[in-house]
Amino acid sequence: MEKIISFCLLLFAFGFLSAQEVFYEHYGNEVEIWVVLPYNSINFKKGSDEALYQVSLQISDAKKKQVATLEKSQIIPKCSWLNDCGIPIHFRQELPQGSYNVILQIKNKAMGERRSYSRQFIIGSSSTEIGLSWIIAKREDLEYLPNTLSGLISDEVKLYQSYSISLDSLKITIDNQVLTVKNPQSPIVLDLLPYLQTDAQNLMNLIFYENNIYYKMEPFLFTPWYAYSLRYSLEDQIRQIRYIANQNEWKYLRRLPKEKQAEAIETFWKANDPSPGTVRNELREQFYQRVMIADERFTLHKKIAGWTTDQGRIYIKYGEPDDIYSEVYALDKYPYIIWYYYDKNLEFIFADITGYGQYTLRNKDEEY
Template sequence: MYDKESEKKYVSDIEIIFQVLEKDSDYEISRKVKEISFIKESFYQIKSNNLHKGEIEFDLESNPYQINIKIIDIKSRRVWNKSMDIDKNSSDLFSDIYFYNLDNDDNSYINKFVDKDIQNLGCRFQYVNSKGVESLNLYLMKMNDTLYTEKIYVKPSFNEYDINIPISDDVKGNVVCVITDNDVSKFKKLIFEDKNMSNIWSYDQNKLKMIMRYVLPHKIYKKIKKMEADELKFFLKDYFKKLDPDIETPENELIDELNFRIKYAKSKFKEQKTEGWKTDRGRIYIVYGQPKSINEEENPRTLEKRETWVYPSGDIFVFEKKSYGRYYLINGIF
């Protein structure tokens, strides 16, 4: 959680607790605490880049361990927990893959969605060469097609790699990045925006009105229903200008977020011939954004697949997969 200390200063203070347990006995081997402060100059930066890259060292024997990580927001006291198993003798030689934008000065972190304007994608990871491997292979793959490949030569006594991936126009939609030593592989899913995909203000008036039906108060939506294209866009631009969360920046962060959600829904939730933003899951995503968690299960009576989306606000949405692969919202009306 960020505090706005001044017009161009947003601050968030985080405490991270690392606990190492012996796997078999749950005996605590070590515990370390790290404090981090995030300082941003605008509301837009808060939304776009909140990754901290750092290292913490433990001197461990060659035994299996469990690491518990607790992240505490110092102001709100909200807590996030994560546990993982590690074994120095295991074959898990890759760290997670970290992507960032090489085209801007701050090298902003990319979690999943790659903007269409990005021409160079940074890819950073660690690899422990315990098998005498001479090279790794990096692939960008879409279904059974290989869109990009690069051979990465492994350096002796060097674990960290930073790769520049040029993005061509044919890289779009759901893509998987694979890094492999031909024995062990690491995967990361990305969604590349189509370079020909338009932003929200280029939509025709019917599509724009359908999207606004999701997000506008009913009274405002009734007002725009009979507007023609030019009047509609002028009205909406003025309406959202008044809601701009940070007038100090040239961007309207609220519109940027809405545009992102629409594009993500189009890429992620398409069902048969129905565009992703028109589906039940797409509509909920556009209005509420990314859920805190998504749980997948089966209806015990019908064995239909279910997705339960849980939000920090307490809102819960349940979707059930019916005929022809369509997911329908089954708890309430939207």
């Protein structure tokens, strides 16, 4: 029996946005927490070649009682090879089953800059079956998450993998090379550098064998969609979900008080997970990607967010059109653009009625 866990890379056609994100994996009584700092969001003091960041987590239970405080510091050098990569900060903490709130605080020690974010997670009775396949590279004594394995130049490249199921073996394929590990023990830490070539694509996949079941996965590399949940408020996230939610889901979400929005969003995505039981939700990642691309492409004068426009909404719902036709200087007509989706037998007509570049959907019946 085959289970496919698609860890596809998400490619973006725009510059990286300042962000950081938190990832949780649960094994027995222990939670692994990863905080990822995008290098492109790091601020350096004028004249300095490095920045000192302090990352702290304050974890509270459902009764708002603080149960753990975790803290690490990281010196980050100023160097071009880190562009579009991430800096991982890894924590472990024993916690019983229950709901938890995390206050994440990131402080630039030299500049005094401080950012705080709130996150929630739930520890249930079952552990994470197979966690994220982290690729941790090391160069100049700094561990980082590369955004690609193609042309990677590093002193070390390791796979870090945790899991809770009973594995018979792990097979890693890098281009045409195969590495097999019999009876692996969690967490797996493997040196991949001997299998990587600087002039090759280094396309990699992993197959985990459990009796008569095997799981196909791809490496977890750094991608810009991590920015989503920090860029958009919970209220914005619910308004965006409206684009793809059914009528019953939307009726429920729109009436929620603020304190229940975060949990409801997680429940929505769990119910709409194409690969339930795995750490990643491919539909959710695709949605995040589309929202952020819509913002980059269709935001007007920094006052109208791209995802709130008609073009942004259609893009989030249906993705890239198969074909586009436009008349920007149409005679005796408003400038217009037509998006064609051949597989769905849909076409959307947008016109710039105001003359200020805001294209509104003219055939709204087609959308529904």
